[in-house]
Amino acid sequence: MNGHGSSLSKHWSRRKFLKMTSGTALTAGMMNVPGLLRADDIKSKYSGNVTMTPSVCEMCTSACPIEARVQDGKGEFIRGNPLDKGRGGKVCARGGAGFNQLYDPQRLVRPIIRVGERGEGKWREVSWDEAYTFIAQKLEDIKQKYSAQSVAFTCRSGWTKNWFHHLAQAYGSNNLFGHEATCPLAYEMAGVDVFGSVPSRDYSKSKYIINMGHNILEGIVISYARQYLEAISNGAKVVCLEPRLSITAAKASEWHKIKPGQDLAFVLGFMNTLIFENLYDKDFVEKYCEGFEELKASVSAYTPEAMAKDCDIDAETIKRLAREFAKAAPKAIFDYGHRCGYTLQELELRRAMMMINALVGNIEKDGGMYLNKSASLYNSIIGEPKAPTLKKPASPPYPKPAFPRIDKIGEEGCEYYLAGKGAGIGTLVAPSALGELPDQPYKIRGWFIARNNPVMTQINTQKVIDAMKAMELVVVVDIQISDTAWFADVVLPDTTYLERDEEFTAGGGKNPTYSVGRQKVVEPVGESKPCWLIAKELGEKMGLGAYFPYKDIEDYRMQQVGDNIELIVDLKKKGQTSFGVPLMMREKNSVRAFVEKYPTAKDKVNSEGLMDLPKKIRLFSKGLEEVSKTGGLVYKPDTIKADDELYYINGKIAVRTNGHNGNNEWLNHLIGDAHIWIHPHTAEKMKLKNGDKIEIYNRYSTQRGKVLVTQGVREDTLFSYFGFGTISKALKRACGKGVNSNFLMPPQLGQNTGMGLNVVGVKVRKV
């Protein structure tokens, strides 16, 4: 009795303690420096009931730590978490508009079921129970009629995947997808292939950065943007190669107007110079890389002279940049970019970019690149399990699917084998549903989409819509009736990130990091529910309750941390925490400090006082050689447009996130319609002036927009920002405004990546 009681009371008091610390983390962090302004000082100046809660932003996918202020139950102001060094307590325009999203009258807060045709916009409001029953019934029908695999599950990165990919596998589907194939997939694959995982870029200490359209200052990741400007302020040379003058390019030392879609030609010419002018770091390559000779052979023909014409950068410039870069190394970064889709040979491009870093030996060096030290890597270096790891609640094994996935990931010889299971080649869902994939034992018949917007973010928008219309079930979980939700059967209202608690997350930079995930800042509006609850309740409705062995998110979190109360308290109070000291394995001072702290790591230190890399870097890929004969680097010249066409490209804007928040009231007020950039010479030839209405068209689509005459773009290229031209009439502010880029893109998918292109040929006519 006594024992039982004490364990209960222990449990209870722990819960009570958690409740107490949750949501009002005001005294945290700055406490260790005496005399500074404390959150208490500020709180006491507010009238009424004020809370300041550390959490994580979700206006884009960068997941910046934030601190949200709530006064008398109403969300008021969001800033970056002041305890976060990397982002300096800062937040971008999108992040600042979080509460505006939460209180938006155009937000969906009750489940709806379609009553008209798909895309007709006729709905009825239903109870959660009716929605769950409807979905569970349909999923069961599809399972009986075809197979569970006929339902594809596409989720937003991170948290959302955790819940619904789990539900998917419990249900019996292995067709798991994310946004990757429309955005970063190729560089992620390249990172896995070359380094075993994607390394990070140490911009701030770099002296020379080559950037090929990684739009750090408009597709803002705050930590990158800060580091980038820090490097520039400290005199780093930045060379930008992109077809238009982005803000990033405008801050660079040099801007080269590379021909759209021809980046690979430049990169290969650059690499050829590094190798054949003997500019690479021979010791590093010998010690830490494999396959150098094969790589050398494969790029021997790609001289700068041979590549210059294709990429429209002259051979001398290519060589000069390679020499300057090698000279600055190892404090030099060849940025492997972010949003991919420049070429159908995207994997070659990103691998080549990754390899250049290895060739100059900047790995684990300040101002170069470093391997991300998750708890497991960190612990393996220490030699003891010091850094805490998060556990997942145990759940029953998943049923084994009868057939391979539509992208065949996990099968022998799969073209896409480098993609993670959760990433998947999402661009294949539509072709599969329309029966276009060769030798397919089944078609996709149902699509469960959580916080992803393929109608806007996948190429060939019309095909995606046609596929959805051909399906038997389309379920969308979102905070609004997105372009994708517009064609759904059921739309379930997710909470916004400020209304929910989520599971803790663990990651790693130079040392292991941990995040609270998200903390509830205000109570949910309407009947919206967080994804963890939707997955659990829907799972229970489907008879899969055993897969969700936790009472609520608090219970889940406690199963994650086990007995590590310190961690849970830290995370709730500060929003984030890290473990140990930063480690750069090839920097003497860093290694010395690390070993001082963790003497058990002494045996990892080599004769130079450094640590060896845990894995060989692959400059030749045996895997790719097997599946597609592309173990080395292969260049296939590609004509993207006809002679009488112009290139059309798109890019990021700082005040809107791709397919996500174009309808946000505040952000939409900043820019509702994005004009199409056109060079003055081209405009003159076509007799176009600022503000003229034009149509840009090709055989895939016709899009309308207004002209912006600017020198900031190549003469043969049109540019507009991505994330405009919303289809959903429920998003009243954004609907129909601007160019919807993906309607125009060609249907081809890249080799080994399945990624579409973000560049295409178009013609222009005046309206």
Added chain:
Amino acid sequence: MAKKYAMIHDNNLCIGCQACSIACRAENKIPNEVYRIQVWIQGPNQHADGSLNYDFHRQSCVHCENPPCVKVCPTKASYINQDGIVLIDKKKCVGCLYCVEACPYKARYVDPVTQAPDKCTFCYESRLSRGEQPACVTVCPTDALIFGDLNNPSDKISQVISRKITYQQKEHLGTRPKMFIVPNTQGGKIR
């Protein structure tokens, strides 16, 4: 000792992301159709060497030491407070809009709700009084804004102003703005 609040807008660090504008809107509850602050991205402008760049103009009140708006206000509704911040006492305002027209920086607009002129206050009422920095400075992702007290020599702003080249807009008008601009040297600068 009275303070002399001032701000630096560093064109080299500014990226025109409008985080300042949104933070201001949230903190000061600005009606949707008007702005206390915008950052205008101007250009591309061509340098002598042919390279192109953008300039970033912070459009907001510059808090003149000799403010025309205060001079022309017939009822002293516009005033400069002890800390050098130009403010509006809405109770006293009759809405003649003399200040709106007299401001050489077009910093004032008519608030559609109160029908009185409004403008940037360095968040005097919403944040400074609580010991916080203005909203725009608090969120600026690239630290392009520095705010502080020029009467305090150890304040960061005093140090940066004595170290970096800055200018004030329309100095020739004798308004003595307390918004200091670090001119853009990005682009065209071969390092």
Added chain:
Amino acid sequence: MNQLWGSMDQYHQIAWHWEIAVYLFLAGLSAGAAISAVVVKKISHHSESNGLVKAGAVIAPIAIAAGLLLLIFDLTRPLNFWRLLVHYNFTSVMSVGVLALFIYFPLTLLLFAATFHEKFSSGMFACFKPIAGLAKSLGKVIDALVLLFGVIIGAYTGFLLSAMNSHSLLNTPVLPILFLASGLSSGICANIIVGMVWFHQDLNINEVASLDHTDKIIIYIELLLLFALFVGMFYQGQEAAATAAQALTHSAWAGVFWIGAVGVGLLLPLVLNFAFSSSFKSSPSKFIMFNATLVILGVLSLRFYILYAGQMFS
């Protein structure tokens, strides 16, 4: 670069609208009418029974009262207007103007009362008799004050605008003199018209002609002032020069200036006077009245032009 920082409408808003243009016009006209009435009274032998004096005494208070009403209605917070009378700021031309108006407006009423003192001897306005009597007895003091404050009010409308260094078309010392001159011109013409219509039996046509002649001199002065205004801007530096060029060539307001203010208001009366001076003899009063109407329209156009172009181009 795309305009991604939101609407810029607030920077293109015109703060002062037609009400203010009409107010500026009416204030100048009132001052001009009062000044010319007092001057005529001094130099004429008919004293206050002169039709031109009577016209001025009527016009001055009515015009300024109408103007003040417009001024109040143009405030965005009109119910707060009384604060203008309670709080003063002596660096504000507007505040000083309020103070001047506070004195000027009663003065015009006293001028009216003095001029028409016999009308108050009986009937429904008999209650004002003592005031009228007092005004009559203080006639000379009132005349002197009306003259002084007339000049102040006439010039103040110009200072009101020229005090703003935000707009180079306005921020010029020429403006107060130009407004005073054109106000005087419009006042003279208003007195002529009202005098000829309502008080023609008290008119001496030779005095009218000489007043008309004075007005022509003022027109020459106005032309010189306008010339000085724009030439001055041309040499004030690139910004002001560009504003001048814009203001003279852009938008409908350039038309209002060239056709209305300069064409109809200044050149046409001069040309007509020159070309038809012989036919002037046959029907002098109608001709003078027509000419006077042109001048008034011109002055109104000038106020509209300066106010709108001044705010738009800076």
